[in-house]
Amino acid sequence: MNVDDPADDPDGPLRMTPGPTEIPSAVRERIASQPPNPDVEPEFFAFYRDLCGKLEPIYGGDDVVILGGEGILGLEAAIASLVAEGDRVLSLSNGVYGEGFAEFVESYGGEAVVCEAPPDEPLDREAMENHLSEGEFDVATMVHCETPTGTLNDLEGILATLADHDVLTVVDAVSSLGGVPVPTEHIDVCLGASQKCFSAPPGLAVLSVSEAAWDRIEAVETRALYTDLEPWRDAADEEWFPYTHLASNLLALDSAIDLLREEGLESVYERHEAAARRCRERAREMGLELYADESMASPTVTALSVADADGIKERLWDEEDVLLATGIGEEADEILRVGHMGHNARIDRVERTMDALDRVLD
Incomplete structure (x- = not known):
């Protein structure tokens, strides 16, 4: 940059x-340019695929999806797409956004088991392991950087343990991606946003999805609407999006990622x-x-x-x-x-x- x-x-x-x-000025100038029509211009779909390709190395190589909506949309979309009625979700929390995951789980009919630590202490790995020994979980959620308290959670050991138990993982890395190395190896859905370390305007939720996560998403029978990730798996290749995309915001994000890659x-x-x-x-x-x-x-x-x-x-x-x-x-x-x-x-x-x-x- x-x-x-x-x-x-x-x-x-x-x-x-x-x-x-x-x-940055280059990003401001790009968003002010005439955008393509995101519904009908073939060039737009090629541009979207190229932008996702630029983002994949930051996310560890998994498929990247860009949604039209602020970063919280990504958190809700992950839960709405992965969690069905009665699914058990282990929510690791030491802050506001960790707690928020559990609220999303409950709102979509899942059973949230909260593994809570004080906001000025690390995530409670011992308590997590106790929960895992007592029952099975479908999904686990956690936050990499809890922005309200400025804390960065050490996730590598936690993610490896969850992978050993075949638990899908959802990580809010909104305030760390593009500024801090994120341990993406065992993350199934990694959540980011345009307005944080990428320094683009607010308005885009950027996330990666593993093959295991896609398989589970497609198996969930109850489908959401705006928050459903399933249509996005092949949307760009089929040159069709579930809704009109935020073309100007995508242009700005593209310039922001170019600056990051250049540096x-x-x-x-x-x-x-x-x-x-x-x-x-x-x-x-x-x-x-x-x-x-x-x-x-x-x-x-x-x-x-x-x-x-x-x-x-x-x-x-x-x-x-x-x-x-x-x-x-x-x-x-x-x-x-x-x-x-x-x-x-x-x-x-x-x-x-x-x-x-x-x-x-x-």
Whole structure:
């Protein structure tokens, strides 16, 4: 990704939120171009197939599907397509989005068994293994990066254990894909979104689907409508989509992925690590503490424990033209979040953000 974007105003408003992220100029220009007709132009289907091919290496090689809708659509579509009435789903959770998976499962008639850990602690692998020893599960859900608390969950051992038990896995990697290596080997449905580390506009849910997941999706008898993944398996090859696709958003995502590929994934990951490291160095210098232990902290977002997070956020925006985010849920006003992901994972942006925060706190 071109981190020295001449179209960016260094003195203008800076939105350092953990998604949606700021959008590079090349992506903004592409979305403003005349889009093809996604219903009837053959060139559009070729373009869609090419874009999915560009994304496959990021997702570990499985089939990629791009849905017209914000990232949450991908989470619901995965559950709606994989879970039938009475299916047992093991939902591993240490945060808001982990809990949300269980709610989707219940809404589609499945039985959600929640394996819950505190939001500032790792996923409870021992409890998971106890559940697996006591009964069978059809699907397991979990979150790689819990954005509200800035935690990155270590999933490799968990995924390997679930694979040994023949449990299909669904992973929310919305806030990590494209910024952090994701252990995709044993993930059957890996969920992403356009507006996070890809730094494209909100509006697209991007996910990969394994062969085992496709087999289960096709076997589920009760079909959803907008959230059904089954028609997407062959849609591009058959040059037909279940609904009119978001052509302009796809053009923007294509440009964003080109920037990422041009920079190279390893360089992108290193840039995120460097931005996160500098953000936390500055936080320590200001006497601020991370919400969770630094060993769990994600390279894409830093969650700081503060008092009156909402008041600090308002002052930063009003006085410094810097936008941050607070937490979500019960601890919303105790967490201030700096999003250094995608286009915003840049040392100069981190420095400006932390300078502004220092002035406001002082």
